[in-house]
Amino acid sequence: xxxSDFLWMTCGIFLTLATFSFLYKDNPFYKFAxxxxxxxxAGFFVVVLWHGTLVPNLFQKLEDGDxxxxxxxxxxxxxxxxxxxxxxxxxxxxxxxxxxxRWPMGxxxxxxxxxxxxxxxxxxxxxxxxAMMIEIxxxxxxxxxxxxxxxxxxxxxxxxxxxxxxxxFFFSKEHKGLFGGVATFGIWILMIGFGASFGYxxxxxxxxxxxxxxxxxDWGIAAFNNAEVVNPHYGAQYQIVFWLLVLFVVGYIINxxxxxxxxxxx
Amino acid sequence: MTEHKNIFxxxxxxxxxxxxxxxxxxxxxxxxxxxTIPINTEAEVESIFNFLDSLPEGDIVLVxxxxxxxxxxxxxxxxxxxxxxxxxxxxxxxxTSLSQLGPAMADQAIRDISDSLKVDKTYNYNGVEHNFKGRxxxxxxxxxxxxxxxxxALIILxxxxxxxxxxxxxxxxTPLDDLPMMQGVINYDQVACVVDLSGGNIxxxxxxxxxxxxxxxxxxxLTGVMVSQYYPxxxxxxxxxxxxxxxxxxxxxxxxDNPGRAKDGMRVQLFAHYVIILxxxxxxxxxxxxxxxxxxxxx
Amino acid sequence: MKRQLPFLLxxxxxxxxxxxxxVPHESSEFVYTFLLDWTMIIGIFALALGIWSLYHVSVDKIxxxxxxxxxxxxxxxxxxxxxxxxxxxxxxxxxGMYPLFVIALMALLYCLIHASISRSKGxxxxxxxxxxxxxxxxxxxxxxxxxxxxxxxxxKNTMFTNFADFVLTPILATMxxxxxxxxxxxxYRAFRARNVLASLLLIAAIIVMLRFNPYMPFxxxxxxxxxxxxxxxxxxxxxxxxxxxxxxxxxxxxxLKVILGIERGYMGKG
Numbered sequence: 001x002x003x004s005d006f007l008w009m010t011c012g013i014f015l016t017l018a019t020f021s022f023l024y025k026d027n028p029f030y031k032f033a034x035x036x037x038x039x040x041x042a043g044f045f046v047v048v049l050w051h052g053t054l055v056p057n058l059f060q061k062l063e064d065g066d067x068x069x070x071x072x073x074x075x076x077x078x079x080x081x082x083x084x085x086x087x088x089x090x091x092x093x094x095x096x097x098x099x100x101x102r103w104p105m106g107x108x109x110x111x112x113x114x115x116x117x118x119x120x121x122x123x124x125x126x127x128x129x130x131a132m133m134i135e136i137x138x139x140x141x142x143x144x145x146x147x148x149x150x151x152x153x154x155x156x157x158x159x160x161x162x163x164x165x166x167x168x169f170f171f172s173k174e175h176k177g178l179f180g181g182v183a184t185f186g187i188w189i190l191m192i193g194f195g196a197s198f199g200y201x202x203x204x205x206x207x208x209x210x211x212x213x214x215x216x217x218d219w220g221i222a223a224f225n226n227a228e229v230v231n232p233h234y235g236a237q238y239q240i241v242f243w244l245l246v247l248f249v250v251g252y253i254i255n256x257x258x259x260x261x262x263x264x265x266x
Numbered sequence: 267m268t269e270h271k272n273i274f275x276x277x278x279x280x281x282x283x284x285x286x287x288x289x290x291x292x293x294x295x296x297x298x299x300x301x302t303i304p305i306n307t308e309a310e311v312e313s314i315f316n317f318l319d320s321l322p323e324g325d326i327v328l329v330x331x332x333x334x335x336x337x338x339x340x341x342x343x344x345x346x347x348x349x350x351x352x353x354x355x356x357x358x359x360x361x362t363s364l365s366q367l368g369p370a371m372a373d374q375a376i377r378d379i380s381d382s383l384k385v386d387k388t389y390n391y392n393g394v395e396h397n398f399k400g401r402x403x404x405x406x407x408x409x410x411x412x413x414x415x416x417x418x419a420l421i422i423l424x425x426x427x428x429x430x431x432x433x434x435x436x437x438x439x440t441p442l443d444d445l446p447m448m449q450g451v452i453n454y455d456q457v458a459c460v461v462d463l464s465g466g467n468i469x470x471x472x473x474x475x476x477x478x479x480x481x482x483x484x485x486x487x488l489t490g491v492m493v494s495q496y497y498p499x500x501x502x503x504x505x506x507x508x509x510x511x512x513x514x515x516x517x518x519x520x521x522x523d524n525p526g527r528a529k530d531g532m533r534v535q536l537f538a539h540y541v542i543i544l545x546x547x548x549x550x551x552x553x554x555x556x557x558x559x560x561x562x563x564x565x
Numbered sequence: 566m567k568r569q570l571p572f573l574l575x576x577x578x579x580x581x582x583x584x585x586x587x588v589p590h591e592s593s594e595f596v597y598t599f600l601l602d603w604t605m606i607i608g609i610f611a612l613a614l615g616i617w618s619l620y621h622v623s624v625d626k627i628x629x630x631x632x633x634x635x636x637x638x639x640x641x642x643x644x645x646x647x648x649x650x651x652x653x654x655x656x657x658x659x660x661g662m663y664p665l666f667v668i669a670l671m672a673l674l675y676c677l678i679h680a681s682i683s684r685s686k687g688x689x690x691x692x693x694x695x696x697x698x699x700x701x702x703x704x705x706x707x708x709x710x711x712x713x714x715x716x717x718x719x720x721k722n723t724m725f726t727n728f729a730d731f732v733l734t735p736i737l738a739t740m741x742x743x744x745x746x747x748x749x750x751x752x753y754r755a756f757r758a759r760n761v762l763a764s765l766l767l768i769a770a771i772i773v774m775l776r777f778n779p780y781m782p783f784x785x786x787x788x789x790x791x792x793x794x795x796x797x798x799x800x801x802x803x804x805x806x807x808x809x810x811x812x813x814x815x816x817x818x819x820x821l822k823v824i825l826g827i828e829r830g831y832m833g834k835g
Contacts, residue, residue: 012731019739023286023746031636037736039640041367042619043647044729045612048369051651051717052413053609056434057602059715082603086610093614099567102832104607106574109831111604113575113820114582115423115475120820123478123504124813128806131502147791149798158501161803162810169811186807191762193804195769196796197494200511201748202774204340204490206293206538207512208742210531211339213297215735282750289749303779306790335737367737370729373720417608424601427594431602439717497797498806513777532777538745539774545753546767553757 003237006222010241013219016212017249024256058083132159161189274552289541296537303533310500311517314461314485314507318348319392321458323356326451330462330472331363331372332418337465337489338371343515343528344463344487345375351522353383353408354398358447360429360457361411364418364468369437372411379403391523405438406445413437419471426453426480454480459506463487473499487514572826579824619644628682638675643732645674650725653710654718661709669700769796 001009015036018029058079065074072080085104091097136152136159137143143151168186173179223242307315321327329349333341352359363372380403389396403409412433415421424432429451435441442448450456460482462472469486473496477484483506486496490511499505509518512535515528578600585593623637649670653663673696680689704712713719720726758764776793779786822828 008727008731012735015732016735016739019736020743022743024283031633032639033736034740035633035636035639036643037733037740038619039643039645040647040728040733041737042616042640043644043651044370044733045366046616046644046648047651047719047725048414049416049609049612050714051439051720052369052437053415053605055715055717056439057415057432058606058609060434079606082606083610085603086607089607089610089614093617102567102571103574104611105832106571107578108604108607108611109823110575110578111582111600112417112419113823114579115419115586116820117579117583117817117824118586119474119478120813120816123474124809125817127478127502127504128498128810128813131498132806147795149795154795154799157799158803158806161800162806165804165807166810169807187762188765189800190804190807191765192769192796192800193494195766196773196793196801197491198766199770199773199793200490200493202490202539202542202752202770203511203513203535205742205745205748206535206542207490207531208336208339208738209293209538209745210297210512210534211342211527212735212739212742213293213534214527214531215738217297278754282753285750285753286746289746303777305777308794335734336741338734338738339742367729367733369720370726370733373726374730374734415605416612417605420601420605420608424598424605427598427601431598432605437717438720494797494801495805495808497802498809501798501802501806536778539778542749542752543771543774545749546756546771549753549756550758 001222003235006238007241009219009222010245013216014245016215020212132162160185165189274555277548278552278556285545289538292537292541293534296534299533301533302529303536305513305516305520305529305532307517307521310508310510311514312507312521314348314509315351315518315521317459317483317485317506318352318357318461319355321352321355321357324358325458326358326360326447326456327352328360328362328454328457328460330460330464330468331361331368331375332365332462332468333371333465333489334365334367335371340489340511340515341463341465341487342371342375343512343526344509344518345371346379346526347515347518347522347524347528348461348463348487349375349379350383350524351518353379353403354389354396356408357458358407359409360451361409362421362425362433363414364421365464365466366414369414373437376403376409376411389523391521406436406440407447410442410445410448411437418468419475422471422475423479426476428452454482457482459483459485461485461487465489465492469496473504477504485509568832571832572829576824576826579820583824616644624678624682627678641674641678642671646671647725647728650722650728651719652714653712654722655710657709659709662703662707663710666700666703666707666710669696669703672696673700769800772796 015033018033021027022030061076061079062071062074065071065077070080071077085107088104089101091100134155136155137150138152141152142148143153145151146153148154164182164186166186167179168183168190171179171183220242223238225238318327329345329352331341331345349359361372361376363369365371383398383400383403385400387398387400389398405411412429413436415432421432429448430442433442436445454460454476460472460476462469462484464472464486465488469488469492472484472486476482484504485507486505487509488496488511490513493508493510493514496505496508500508509515512528512531515526516532519526519529581593582597582600585597620641623640625631626634626637646667649667653666655663673693676689676693676696680686680693683689711718756763756767756770758767772789773793773796775781776790778789781789819828823831
């Protein structure tokens, strides 16, 4: 690893620690990182949009035209139309002409809702209903194991559970009698579902922290040249940078503790 | 006032920063200790692995990197495991990333994995030893990175017509027709399957607009937060397999004998879960004790 | 014209796209393909609005010295420095005068912000001119790097990729990693087995969290793993299936309302 790469890595670790400092309290380092990331991600997006979409999907289509002909003489001149409609979007900022932006909006909304109707109906509703309407495997009701996911019991539970949960969602009729019983079963099923979901959410959040620890460890390894591949460019400057950052963090923590104690004394 | 508080009250009014500190200490301690926990694979992940492993050399898989850096912790390990497995088998890959900052993720993953495949390695899975000879991964031959386009639903539908409709050129600006591996590759018909690694709504679009309309085998790698929502699609056969969170990634790493960050992190994951369960239990003990006290006081 | 035409457009294109799915024909397929491409291009211009409003909000904060206004400079410099990197690339082995070029452009940005908000416009515009002249001069005389607007070499610029890898990625990843701690504290404070339903939720959550735990006696690890797999594949599947169907019906109903002009909120007032 080159020293410059190591410096970049150090920069990443510094920003990681700056962001983590929010756990203690809001502070200038966190604010700096927070505002920086908004700008950098927007800038990244601008560049990717430009190189990735505007150039290949619009400019290159009109390349062989001339600007003084308004590109109408290019071989794919019809690409002017979406560009023009797109520019009309910008009238949104004007108080007087913002109604013009509704035309391209109308087109966009019409198309996106139009494609949604048949596909969402078929894939979210029909196919799910179809999957529910399978014949229960009575012969193999417990499948030798109550926790089998393919037994008739599981199929029945999925069927009844989904119907009950749908009933709980869709009918505002007072939940009483048999109807109430089914709706109650529905909410039980939903709660188990949410519980499983929550368990996975905890896992997800913890993973995010693990990733940051792994990056920090990689940085430490790079600083002390402990990696499998020995770095030919390696020198003391790596460790100097490492200790400078550690020193800075420790200093900051001590400073915080001291000011905390002082404020308590007052 | 404070003298009247019993231990449970005091426990309930603990500054949350102590909880943070405790969790940090446990995580760091577990991470420093060098041990691994066994990973048991599950059917959801095995079906993905078996499908991809059965692909012959030269087939094309579309890997959709639809996540931003905020979800990289869970999804990057999946990308690394899946892509490395495919490249080892000389399966070609078309990358897309329909998430705003996805190109950064895909670009980084492609660079890293290409580097790691330059050396010879031996893998042992399915009871067979596989010798991999290190090779250069070449853009346009082993993979094509199509890059980002906004409005994912339209793009997923557009790719079903022709990749060139929305992607006249790849991320690095080379026209698709100039890339050797894209010769004769028109749309999803030439792709063996789609692996969507996603941290958001784009998965819904892959299911409804992609698989639903063009009927290709679709496999999902999802963040833990989302994973439970997609089981109905697994049950109905619309989705052929699901990897959920870091655990899913660790299972794929285990299956492909390619231990990486996911397997490395699972021990921390386990102990962090212990801590959180401990907090839930403590919170509940405090809750029941103070409720009993209140009831007694009421009587 | 102001209100009716947009609704007509929504209806025509919505109905066309819906019908096209059921009646695929060569000619309708042709129009459909075209529309997919066009809509995306229109959309790109809409995204530019978002970037513009980020710029506008930041400058506004600086102008009125709102809370944390000083950090708005950080946002703006972050934005523009990425844009500069994305449009330039190294040719030779060294960057040459590139740092000066970037600094000059950042100075230009600073001066332009002040020119737009300060009273002494002339002074700031003069300084902007000077900064612009410096950057032009460097760009003209330095051959070690180049600008590229119509080709995408900038995406491979190491400054650009390093900013993505070592600034953007760590901060965003860490911001979400903070949630690990908040969920621990929430678990401590909020998850109470108050009643049967809450207990069901808690038990399911704990089983799922312990599914890969090898440190339990009496063959419990296998049992917990199997139970959690059953929980995911049976009750969870049933619950989520109801939700999926519900959402699906919701999307279809809303889309129909939009196409038929019953739901008009998205058009705004006026």
